[in-house]
Amino acid sequence: MRRMLRSAAAAAAITLTAVSCGSGGTAEPTILQVFAAASLQEPFEELGEQFEAEHEDVAVEFTFAGSSTLVEQIQQGAPADVFASADEKNMDKLAEAGLEAAEPVDFASNTLMIAVPAGNPAGITDLASLTGGVNLVVCAPEVPCGAATTTVQEAAGLELSPVSEEQSVTDVLNKVTSGEADAGLVYVTDVAKAGDAAEGIEFPESQEAVNTYPITTVDGSTNPELGQEFVDLVTGEEGQQVLAEHGFGGA
Amino acid sequence: MRTLPRWILLPAGLGALFVILPLIAMAARVEWSGFWGLLTSESSLAALRLSVQTSLTSAAACAVLGVPMALLLARSDARGMALMRSLVLIPLVLPPVVGGIALLYTVGRQGLLGRHLEVLGIHIAFSTTAVVIAQTFVALPFLVLSLEGALRTAGTRYEEAAASLGARPSRVLTRVTLPLVLPALMSGLVLSFARALGEFGATITFAGSLQGTTRTLPLEIYLQRESDPEAAVALSFVLMLVAIVVIALAHRRRSP
Numbered sequence: 155m156r157r158m159l160r161s162a163a164a165a166a167a168i169t170l171t172a173v174s175c176g177s178g179g180t181a182e183p184t185i186l187q188v189f190a191a192a193s194l195q196e197p198f199e200e201l202g203e204q205f206e207a208e209h210e211d212v213a214v215e216f217t218f219a220g221s222s223t224l225v226e227q228i229q230q231g232a233p234a235d236v237f238a239s240a241d242e243k244n245m246d247k248l249a250e251a252g253l254e255a256a257e258p259v260d261f262a263s264n265t266l267m268i269a270v271p272a273g274n275p276a277g278i279t280d281l282a283s284l285t286g287g288v289n290l291v292v293c294a295p296e297v298p299c300g301a302a303t304t305t306v307q308e309a310a311g312l313e314l315s316p317v318s319e320e321q322s323v324t325d326v327l328n329k330v331t332s333g334e335a336d337a338g339l340v341y342v343t344d345v346a347k348a349g350d351a352a353e354g355i356e357f358p359e360s361q362e363a364v365n366t367y368p369i370t371t372v373d374g375s376t377n378p379e380l381g382q383e384f385v386d387l388v389t390g391e392e393g394q395q396v397l398a399e400h401g402f403g404g405a
Numbered sequence: 406m407r408t409l410p411r412w413i414l415l416p417a418g419l420g421a422l423f424v425i426l427p428l429i430a431m432a433a434r435v436e437w438s439g440f441w442g443l444l445t446s447e448s449s450l451a452a453l454r455l456s457v458q459t460s461l462t463s464a465a466a467c468a469v470l471g472v473p474m475a476l477l478l479a480r481s482d483a484r485g486m487a488l489m490r491s492l493v494l495i496p497l498v499l500p501p502v503v504g505g506i507a508l509l510y511t512v513g514r515q516g517l518l519g520r521h522l523e524v525l526g527i528h529i530a531f532s533t534t535a536v537v538i539a540q541t542f543v544a545l546p547f548l549v550l551s552l553e554g555a556l557r558t559a560g561t562r563y564e565e566a567a568a569s570l571g572a573r574p575s576r577v578l579t580r581v582t583l584p585l586v587l588p589a590l591m592s593g594l595v596l597s598f599a600r601a602l603g604e605f606g607a608t609i610t611f612a613g614s615l616q617g618t619t620r621t622l623p624l625e626i627y628l629q630r631e632s633d634p635e636a637a638v639a640l641s642f643v644l645m646l647v648a649i650v651v652i653a654l655a656h657r658r659r660s661p
Contacts, residue, residue, distance in 0.1 A: 321614060
């Protein structure tokens with residue numbers, strides 16, 4: 155027993171040393187935690203740098219993921235100050251959980267577009283040309299981009315038969331840019347992100363499924379004022395300009 | 406046990422808890438009232454069926470490709486065998502997503518082999534074949550490793566005796582070598598089946614996701630999380646039960 159006690163004391167000593175090592179250092183910057191939908195990564199990182207330049211001793215930390223994953227993480231206690239969702243459904247989930255600190259504000263919109271590999275090898279022209287023997291990849295109906303796909307498909311009165319229903323819009327885009335798929339349905343902003351690897355084809359039915367992005371501060375945030383300032387930056391003139399540069403539409 | 410210091414119990418207990426507690430936590434979250442309904446929904450059944458089919462096929466493919474590989478690695482003293490062994494083990498260490506990307510550039514439509522297959526009218530992308538390829542890729546090292554180890558432990562005495570009595574190499578292989586390592590072969594098969602059953606990253610990167618064709622159980626679970634977390638938990642629980650059965654099988658085979 156004595157030997158056991160001595161070992162336990164040694165273990166405790168090691169733990170204490172480790173803890174005291176971690177707490178050193180000078181004044182830490184205030185960290186603003188922004189949880190944002192994956193599609194917002196490029197414009198938000200730009201805005202984050204701008205925000206840091208305007209606020210001394212503030213570091214903006216982003217978590218980019220699918221909106222539903224983010225809501226789940228916030229519900230489980232992830233320390234988010236600001237939440238920007240890719241759809242209203244997931245923002246509603248946050249409200250149901252009583253975690254919204256302010257009324258959400260719509261700040262951007264996004265519509266679907268047909269993406270084809272560079273050179274458009276299958277000769278796609280519009281939504282109707284996706285039906286005949288084309289390797290078409292879309293999002294699964296369970297995720298927001300897939301729900302939008304179902305809507306435009308119904309609006310056009312078409313029955314699409316995709317070879318794959320992917321988990322996320324990024325997965326769809328990858329199948330297109332790698333040439334595995336002849337065409338995919340993604341957001342306008344994704345085509346912009348893909349650069350030369352993909353071409354976009356607009357279609358009129360896309361207006362039936364306009365995706366609106368809401369943003370809000372999260373209840374229980376340790377930096378509510380800073381969070382609100384970030385929301386103001388996004389919804390303000392500068393934010394709107396950066397978003398437009400990345401292909402987003404106005405709210 | 407006598408020779409072990411008693412304080413070992415504490416970290417060992419913590420370790421066991423670390424593994425078991427998440428499983429208990431998940432089991433506690435299962436909504437038993439709707440469990441059967443969630444499990445027998447069309448999409449769940451399709452995923453379950455596809456997973457079992459593809460994993461069995463992959464395990465068979467692992468046997469066909471892996472047994473000869475293990476034999477060569479264990480018995481050949483040709484130069485380069487050590488390098489060969491390291492290469493074969495790569496899928497074990499590689500994140501499956503990376504495996505998926507590598508496969509995409511091999512048998513994808515514009516891949517190294519894929520573009521020639523495409524000319525012959527063989528399309529692998531987005532087919533069940535793609536799922537089996539992805540699963541076999543990640544599962545093969547499990548079979549090769551466990552079989553090679555067993556072959557080395559078994560040694561060559563019996564094989565040499567059989568050969569000295571006039572048995573031809575093929576006869577030695579089928580009558581002496583393979584029966585000797587049969588338990589290891591079985592547990593290797595079970596392990597590769599289990600690895601194939603759990604395969605996610607390579608499949609979603611390389612094969613796509615379509616109900617009944619490429620959407621295996623792990624992909625279905627990941628998708629259900631988006632819309633129906635309860636169904637995801639129910640399916641996870643099933644996969645956990647399968648894992649327990651598989652481990653029980655593999656261990657029973659191993660101990661004499």
